[in-house]
Amino acid sequence: MKAQPIDAGFFSTKLNDMVGWARKYSLFQYPFVTACCGMEYMAAACSHYDIDRFGAGLPRFSPRQADLLMVVGTVSQKLAPVLKKVYDQMCDPKWVVAFGVCASTGGFYDNYATLMGIDRIIPVDVYIPGCPPRPENVLDGLLKLQARIQNQKQLL
Amino acid sequence: MILEAVKAKFPDEVLETSEFRGDLTIVVRKESLAQIMKHLKEEAAFDFNLLMDLTAVDYLSMERKPRFDMVYHLYSLRNKHRLRVKVGVHEKEPEVDSLVVLWPIANWFEREVWDMFGIRFKGHPHLKRILLYEEFEGHPLRKDYPVNRRQPLMKQKSDHELEFIEAREYGQAVPELLRGSANQEEKKI
Ligand code: SF4
Numbered sequence: 300m301k302a303q304p305i306d307a308g309f310f311s312t313k314l315n316d317m318v319g320w321a322r323k324y325s326l327f328q329y330p331f332v333t334a335c336c337g338m339e340y341m342a343a344a345c346s347h348y349d350i351d352r353f354g355a356g357l358p359r360f361s362p363r364q365a366d367l368l369m370v371v372g373t374v375s376q377k378l379a380p381v382l383k384k385v386y387d388q389m390c391d392p393k394w395v396v397a398f399g400v401c402a403s404t405g406g407f408y409d410n411y412a413t414l415m416g417i418d419r420i421i422p423v424d425v426y427i428p429g430c431p432p433r434p435e436n437v438l439d440g441l442l443k444l445q446a447r448i449q450n451q452k453q454l455l
Numbered sequence: 456m457i458l459e460a461v462k463a464k465f466p467d468e469v470l471e472t473s474e475f476r477g478d479l480t481i482v483v484r485k486e487s488l489a490q491i492m493k494h495l496k497e498e499a500a501f502d503f504n505l506l507m508d509l510t511a512v513d514y515l516s517m518e519r520k521p522r523f524d525m526v527y528h529l530y531s532l533r534n535k536h537r538l539r540v541k542v543g544v545h546e547k548e549p550e551v552d553s554l555v556v557l558w559p560i561a562n563w564f565e566r567e568v569w570d571m572f573g574i575r576f577k578g579h580p581h582l583k584r585i586l587l588y589e590e591f592e593g594h595p596l597r598k599d600y601p602v603n604r605r606q607p608l609m610k611q612k613s614d615h616e617l618e619f620i621e622a623r624e625y626g627q628a629v630p631e632l633l634r635g636s637a638n639q640e641e642k643k644i
Pocket of ligand 1: 399401402
């Protein structure tokens with residue numbers, strides 16, 4: 300089926316909402332963990348903060364099964380082609396979260412080794428600031444992503 | 456005691472000895488490094504069976520000759536004593552003897568020093584970059600490597616392109632300055 304414009308009538312808008320609702324509560328994430336932010340990712344994912352309440356509780360360890368790429372930590376120039384490849388391996392629809400300032404902008408690193416933000420090589424939907432971000436911050440970012448998924452035009 | 460013993464054994468090769476708050480340091484001649492290290496490792500009185508660390512220092516801004524120092528940290532598990540060994544390395548001929556035959560751990564450390572400082576190791580079995588990629592030019596921890604020199608492996612978006620994407624995301628007018636890159640960006644999408 301082709302993508303429908305949002306104002307195309309009752310059925311298609313409701314379908315759009317429904318698909319968005321289903322998608323935002325069944326995020327399968329691929330954690331691309333490279334550095335210290337990983338600890339905070341684990342805290343957010345484990346039972347104290349329990350990311351499963353938001354429907355994102357099942358990390359997949361193959362990008363082919365995931366629809367949310369979480370880039371957690373510093374990405375170096377050497378790793379950049381790998382990240383791009385992982386992103387390309389994911390099937391549509393897919394979303395990307397830059398977790399922590401390193402993934403968002405390079406953070407305090409400004410040197411020969413570090414990629415200055417993953418948005419230089421792949422598109423990013425939500426940036427979570429903090430070094431590292433608190434788990435509340437992560438969950439907030441996840442809610443923002445869910446709102447974005449709900450409101451976007453769904454590709455069916 | 457260790458300092459005196461080393462100095463007595465190698466009077467000509469040990470250039471300098473010093474002690475600072477219990478840390479012992481000797482500076483040795485580059486040519487005799489391998490010989491002295493072998494002795495330090497195998498002689499029972501020293502018995503330095505653990506090479507804890509091996510690194511280099513670049514003294515470019517101090518205009519010192521020789522420009523580099525190789526620094527080795529030795530530890531003896533049995534005698535529980537430590538020793539720091541330093542060797543000066545000239546910029547013209549950045550090469551010292553490899554210690555892989557004595558301590559296998561030196562293999563990766565020496566590759567790291569080659570990667571970061573461009574000091575070669577004579578007799579190393581596999582001297583190639585360990586952290587950076589093969590395409591990288593130069594040695595980034597040398598003080599004359601420009602701080603803002605980047606050598607990306609793949610094409611990356613410029614600051615302008617990122618600003619354009621952000622402006623479009625928030626429905627703002629795209630600044631006049633960015634129009635040029637905007638058109639290219641539009642074509643791609
Ligand atoms: S943002 Fe801070 S905590 Fe996260 S990877 Fe970078 S340095 Fe580590």
